[in-house]
Amino acid sequence: MRNFLLTDEGVAIVDFDDLTLAPFGYDLAKLVVSTGMTHGTLRSEATEAALAVYNICAGRPDDATACTFGQLRVYAEFHHRLTARYLHRNGYCHAWPDVRPWRESEVSW
Known part of the structure; x- marks a missing residue:
């Protein structure tokens, strides 16, 4: 969410993060976290x-490769574990365990 800038001409997307391959x-x-x-x-x-919408826009709505x-x-x-140390910094005001949109027990590793 920090990669979008609103300008007079519209939305600009910037991404200076590390390049990684992820599923x-x-x-x-x-983005959810x-x-x-x-x-x-x-x-x-x-x-x-x-x-x-994410799956549809990626052309994977019913595909076996959809998320x-x-x-x-x-x-x-998993991402929360990488992000937890930023709580109370960089705009992160809420702990993920307090705001996640599902119960922890719904996550099957």
């Missing part, structure tokens, strides 16, 4: 809808 869906999981940690609790329904909600949950929990 399809991991970038959406990062960052948004929750910045703005607070996310609704599970909104997260599921975002995943559906499932279960995979998204695992990726988000």
Whole structure:
């Protein structure tokens, strides 16, 4: 979410992060975690809808390579472990365990 800048001409996307290869869906999981940690609790329904649009826009709505909600949950929990140290810095005001849009018990590793 910090990669989007609103300009007079529209939206500009910038990404100076490290180049990494990750499974399809991991970038959406990062967005879900960052948004929750910045703005607070996310609704599970909104997260599921975002995943559906993500898969459709990537041309994978019913494909075996689509990201499932279960995979998204695992990726988000993994990303949280990488992001937890930033709590109370860089705009992260909410701890992921307090704002995640599912119960921890719903994550199957």
